[in-house]
Every structure is written in structure tokens, then in C-alpha cells.
Amino acid sequence: QKEVEQDPGPLSVPEGAIVSLNCTYSNSAFQYFMWYRQYSRKGPELLMYTYSSGNKEDGRFTAQVDKSSKYISLFIRDSQPSDSATYLCAMRNSGGYQKVTFGIGTKLQVIP
Amino acid sequence: EAGVAQSPRYKIIEKRQSVAFWCNPISGHATLYWYQQILGQGPKLLIQFQNNGVVDDSQLPKDRFSAERLKGVDSTLKIQPAKLEDSAVYLCASSLDLFRDEQYFGPGTRLTVT
Numbered sequence: 001q002k003e004v005e006q007d008p009g010p011l012s013v014p015e016g017a018i019v020s021l022n023c024t025y026s027n028s029a030f031q032y033f034m035w036y037r038q039y040s041r042k043g044p045e046l047l048m049y050t051y052s053s054g055n056k057e058d059g060r061f062t063a064q065v066d067k068s069s070k071y072i073s074l075f076i077r078d079s080q081p082s083d084s085a086t087y088l089c090a091m092r093n094s095g096g097y098q099k100v101t102f103g104i105g106t107k108l109q110v111i112p
Numbered sequence: 113e114a115g116v117a118q119s120p121r122y123k124i125i126e127k128r129q130s131v132a133f134w135c136n137p138i139s140g141h142a143t144l145y146w147y148q149q150i151l152g153q154g155p156k157l158l159i160q161f162q163n164n165g166v167v168d169d170s171q172l173p174k175d176r177f178s179a180e181r182l183k184g185v186d187s188t189l190k191i192q193p194a195k196l197e198d199s200a201v202y203l204c205a206s207s208l209d210l211f212r213d214e215q216y217f218g219p220g221t222r223l224t225v226t
Contacts, residue, residue: 043220097168
């Protein structure tokens with residue numbers, strides 16, 4: 001079993017839709033959770049960063065962590081064609097230096 | 113602020129040849145990472161440096177891959193000899209220090225081994 005599972009998609013939605021992207025994980029020691037956005041032929045860029053459980057909102061993006069279910073989500077409101085990209089979840093343990101483990105990424109296409 | 117620079121952007125080589133990639137991190141960033149991203153997969157950490165010292169190289173295939181960051185600034189990753197399965201995008205990232213989770217990625221080098 002992979003430590004981090006993520007549906008690769010692709011996920012196609014119409015412009016303006018609410019998008020839900022998800023990851024599950026098996027390592028209960030993960031405490032820090034990240035979402036990266038990767039445009040085609042570019043490197044990933046950090047979108048959202050959360051610690052432990054709860055929600056975090058930044059503009060049209062909301063990150064949600066449910067540690068009891070080992071499940072994290074990224075919601076995109078009022079999706080735009082410019083949101084078309086691959087979204088990677090990432091996470092790591094707490095306690096000093098710990099390697100970050102990435103999901104495989106979900107490819108999102110927002111249709112105008 | 114200039115981002116992470118990588119070169120070359122694309123490289124095509126035959127199997128058993130050698131290849132080298134170069135990375136220049138964001139100025140002042142002490143931590144540098146090399147990742148391998150195979151098509152359809154997430155980035156896999158190959159090696160991590162803190163200044164010019166290696167923090168983690170547990171997933172680096174040391175029989176064929178090597179990396180250095182001699183002066184604690186830019187870094188090179190070398191593959192010798194290359195195998196077909198090394199075809200991937202090699203991403204370099206940097207962060208302010210070892211305990212900052214925000215990593216800044218370069219555009220990557222797309223390697224094709226034929």
C-alpha cells in the first residue's frame with residue numbers, strides 16, 4: 001500500500017464549478033499537509049500548507065484535513081481555466097527534519 | 113527575486129551514456145533538493161543538501177547517480193551510465209533552511225533515454 005493515494009484523474013469541470021481534490025494516506029504520523037499546483041512543463045508551486053487537522057482558506061482555495069479518516073481535500077471555488085493544472089498533495093511527519101512524501105497528482109481541466 | 117534555475121531544460125541521450133544537470137537555487141537558500149518525477153507520478157526525493165552537506169540520499173541509486181554541492185550554492189546531478197528507466201523530469205528545489213516546508217521548484221530538466 002502506498003503511503004499517499006491520489007486519483008490521477010483527469011478531472012474535467014465547467015468554468016465556475018466547485019472542484020474537490022482529495023488524498024488519502026496510511027501513515028498516522030503525518031502532521032504537515034501541503035498542496036502543490038504544477039502547470040504543464042513547470043515545477044510544482046506551493047498552494048496551501050496546513051498543520052494537523054482543520055480547515056485553511058486562501059481566496060478561492062480551501063484546504064481541509066481530517067486526521068481521523070486520514071483524508072485531506074483541496075476545494076477550489078469559482079474554478080477558472082487558469083486553474084487547469086496537476087494538483088499534488090504532499091505531507092510529512094513532525095519532529096525536526098522529515099522527508100516530504102508526494103501523491104501522484106490529479107490532473108484538472110477547467111473548460112471555459 | 114530570481115527563482116530556481118536549471119539547465120539544460122531538455123536532454124536526449126542513449127542508454128549507457130552519461131549526463132549532468134545543473135541547478136542554481138534561490139539566493140540565500142541553504143537547503144537544496146533533487147527530485148525525480150517519472151511521467152504520471154509524484155516527485156521522488158533523490159538527495160537533499162543542507163549547505164554543502166548531504167542530509168538524505170537514501171533513495172539515490174548510488175551505483176549510477178551522484179550529486180554534489182561543493183560550495184553550498186549551485187549543485188550538479190550526474191547519471192552514469194543512464195538506463196531507459198531514468199527517463200523522467202529531474203526537478204531541483206530549494207528552501208530557506210532544513211525546517212521550512214515551503215520548497216521552491218525550478219522548471220525541471222526533461223531527460224529521455226533511448
